[in-house]
Amino acid sequence: MEHRTLGKTGYEISSIGFGAWAIGGTWGEVDDTQSLAALHRALDLGVNFFDTADVYGDGHSERLLRRLRRERSEPFVIATKAGRRLDPHVASGYNRENLRAFVERSLQNLGVEALDLLQLHCPPSVVYGQDEIFEILDDLVREGSLRAYGVSVETVAEALTAIRHPGVATVQIIFNAFRLKPAEEFFAAAREADVGIIARVPLASGLLTGKLRRDTPFASDDHRAFNRHGEAFDRGETFSGVDYEVGLEAARQLQELVPPGTTLAQFALRWILMFPEVSCAIPGARTPAQAESNATAADLPPLTEAQMQAVRRVYDALLRAQVHPLW
Template sequence: MKYRKLGKTDVRLSAIGLGCMGMSAAYGNSDEKENMATLYRALEIGVNFWDTADVYGNGANEELLSKVLLEKRNDIFIATKFGFRLRKNRGSVFAGGESYVDCSPGYVRQAVEASLKRLKIETIDLYYAHRIDPLIPIEETIGAMADLVKEGKVRYLGLSECSAETLRKAYAVHPIATVESEYSLLTRDVENDILPLTKELGVTFVPFSPLARGLMTNTVNVDALGDDDFRKQLPRYKGAHWDNNRNLATEFAVLAESRNMTPAQLALAWILAKSENIIPIPGTKRIKYLEENAKAADMHLSPGDVACIESLLKKFPNVGDRYNESEFKFVNK
């Protein structure tokens, strides 16, 4: 495994991280035994950057990871997030729950204590505001998060799905180590403002859903997705958008095979080639895909490879939005 620096620190993180959400939420059922085997295998192959959040399984994902953290704490750089809340504590943010964002100073402290308890650790390595609270100035949120750093409850701070303006305001209060946002071959708006700004400030950019929620792996059958799979709600998996994306994924797989890569590896190699300050966190709950994704860190693309990818994307422009309007309301633009 190759490693990249966390922001301006000397912390070395695996160039491919591990998104753990799917082990407990959003993508249908999972098997705990398989989840645990995948987590331990991640450490064996050098994947030390793990990403979770308090809302993944309503705390269940943090509790799952705690079982490995108890034994392997020094080998894991753990990132978790706060901010999403459920009205009346019903449902989940992925299905049936009426969610809102609370990044008030009071809730920052409440949330961190709950995450520390579930994770069974004394310090969280990287603590994100999961979304930007429209009712609370970002300076107040970051001020409260900075207090957690002073108290030793948190080591580094991050923001998720923030705008460039918000990042500048936050950074003026306390150094921001990472910004996490969706970024893939199908979702590229961060290339306009956020990605250049992270380079300018020395902030690590962490793409989530770097495989477009599995779409670019050419393995997804939308008809086979369970009713509890979050993707069935999204525009990219419906109608003409799905037809477009299925054809795109098929041709992308042919391109990947011609480069002796899997589609996932080609998609991840494309992201890694964009900048040295990028660490994608593809999610998986299976060892097979974990190992496949990790190998992308050793793969290189030529300018010709990149040109072929760009040309292919232009053939299939009708990809659809990554979210519905209800999810977009949480994105800080």
């Protein structure tokens, strides 16, 4: 497993991490036995970075990671998020009292004395420009409840605003073969600021696995059924904001680039790792087999220039006009 430095945190983390949204909720039925087995298998294969949030299953995902920490002796990094518990989710809710309460709850859920990394969880855009909010996070670092903090963003513009704050160590952003804008307009600035990049939704909610079909059923509590047009949260979180039918066609064309013995999902993950500014990609996994498939993508040979250009051509032909202006 390749390891990369996570920006100014100094953490040396696996280039393939584990996104723990799917084992918490809003992806249909979850099986804790299988989820824990997937977490253990990821650790077995060298994954040492796990990303979660306090709202994934109302803390259930965090508590599963607490169990993992109890059951294993090797160290690993847990990044969690805060802010989406606010109702209504408004900028004024990002105040000292609420942020401290969110941190304390995550500390309890995870069973730790300090959070390795806390990320603001896609707050309203205005939050990224408010110095006082980041000063609160600086205080929490000084007090010892946080080791580092970062942001999870929806747009490149939000990311560029966030890294003006010197304490921001990481930016989590949607980046995959269906979302090239971060590489074009953000990565250079992140590198200059020594900010780690965490690539989320790396498989476009399953479209980049090549396993979805026009008639694939999704459970009623799976966001891929209820959030295709942003009904519950930002549309970009579901299928990367790509129209489902268009995404299926794009995946079909990308499948033609995949070498024998490799899955489209592994190809898509290896594509992300071709960008050295990316510290880690965080695909989800709900079974040991999925965790293994994800982790082994880091060991694939680099993509060729011809493959990289072919991915861009698919993006330019089918996706750029649809997603590039929005995020």
